[in-house]
Amino acid sequence: MLLPLLMMIALQPSPVDDLTSEGERLGRYSTLFAVCARYYTVDLTVGQSLADDFERRSADAGWTADQRMSAYDRGREIERAEIGIVMDAESVTPRQARRHLRQMLPRLQSRCQDLAREVPGAISDVDAGDQRLDTAVRDIR
Numbered sequence: 001m002l003l004p005l006l007m008m009i010a011l012q013p014s015p016v017d018d019l020t021s022e023g024e025r026l027g028r029y030s031t032l033f034a035v036c037a038r039y040y041t042v043d044l045t046v047g048q049s050l051a052d053d054f055e056r057r058s059a060d061a062g063w064t065a066d067q068r069m070s071a072y073d074r075g076r077e078i079e080r081a082e083i084g085i086v087m088d089a090e091s092v093t094p095r096q097a098r099r100h101l102r103q104m105l106p107r108l109q110s111r112c113q114d115l116a117r118e119v120p121g122a123i124s125d126v127d128a129g130d131q132r133l134d135t136a137v138r139d140i141r
Helices: 002-011 018-036 044-060 065-083 094-118 126-139
Strands: none
Touching (some): 018 044, 094 126
């Protein structure tokens, strides 16, 4: 009776711990701070403060710099995929690139608005940033 119970426990996926989830979320935020800055007024000190706090707490929990970087990198990859950022566009024609930008920029706008909501002080004057992004979408020909 104990063996089946142990096997069930062993086969369950291990939950992602809170620090891993937070590291991935901070990786996503770092991507947003970088890409939103072109259109929105971002306060990088807010993001740096979050990263510094996480670094301290994760170090206290025994994390290495490699573990932190791995969590950050996973978050960055997730955010780039969600927004639709293409890192290798050598074979993309100008027409395809314009179409991709027209599709990507509204997703970016939504994610920048999310950053402003989720991280108080990260973005100021969201409306002005929205207008700049809307203009960028209209200017794509």
